[in-house]
Amino acid sequence: MNETYPATYRDSHGEESTFLHNDGKTLQMKVRGVEFSGERFDDFTAEDTELALLTDFNFNLGDLCDYSLKWTMPIPISENGNMIKATLRGEIILGVPTERGWIDRQDVTFSLDYNGKTFQSNGKSGWFETELLEIQKALPPGILMKACITCALSDYSPYGHSLFGCLACFRGNQKAYLEVNNKYDLFAVWDTLTEFVQETYLCPQFLPRQKGAGYRG
Known part of the structure; x- marks a missing residue:
């Protein structure tokens, strides 16, 4: 990028x-x-x-x-x-x-x-x-901004995060992360994060985030 x-x-x-x-x-x-x-x-x-x-x-x-x-x-x-x-x-x-x-x-x-x-x-x-x-x-139904902030493979640390650029990406461990439902689940896979990304970044492995998914929902 x-x-x-x-x-x-x-x-x-x-x-x-x-x-x-x-x-x-x-x-x-x-x-x-x-x-x-x-x-x-x-x-x-x-x-x-x-x-x-x-x-x-x-x-x-x-x-x-x-x-x-x-x-x-x-x-x-x-x-x-x-x-x-x-x-x-x-x-x-x-x-x-x-x-x-x-x-x-x-x-x-x-x-x-x-x-x-x-x-x-x-x-x-x-x-x-x-x-x-x-x-x-x-935005109207069916309209989605494509960026890491709306991706199904990203989450924030339960300990908190900075203003920008501290969104954890789990594209390298998709299967395990997609089973995360709370902070305890997230802690269990935290060490497998691929990298920290900017909220407005976008990679080819983007998946639309569903409501209530992961730790941040």
Whole structure:
């Protein structure tokens, strides 16, 4: 996987058009001449640590914060078995650091442009998982966003997960994983996971997820 998405970065110092590069594991973007990279959208770090270049940015424990990022990416849709292309638009807003070492805001919103209509999440959860699945639930019967978040072979750790890119894929042990119904079943096969994937990734072994399947349902 090697994709590039048009993006818009905005903070208190202004707005800039850029590109978000995604190789399936690492995200990269360049803003005001500074290269940033991360894996979860909330952990962008500057590759050039020259202080003069970083004065126009805010950081929390080394991670870029106090900004918004909008991007547009293609996403395949299964329309009653027929494949078509749709457009997924995402936005993340990260707040300022608090005394406890956190940031005071983490908003995630998605909208899907499909068949002349726009389906939008409400942006209340702060999670890629919830916002993407909210859009999927709003789609008409027979319409499925094809991505790892809607795949029958993916699940999250019962111990919790990060904002993005921590979805466990079990495509290498399909039979055992498809028998998982709760967290204890998942723990029993956890060591057989193939890799961690991004929620918006898609591989040829995609299987539509059924309601209530696995640990995450």
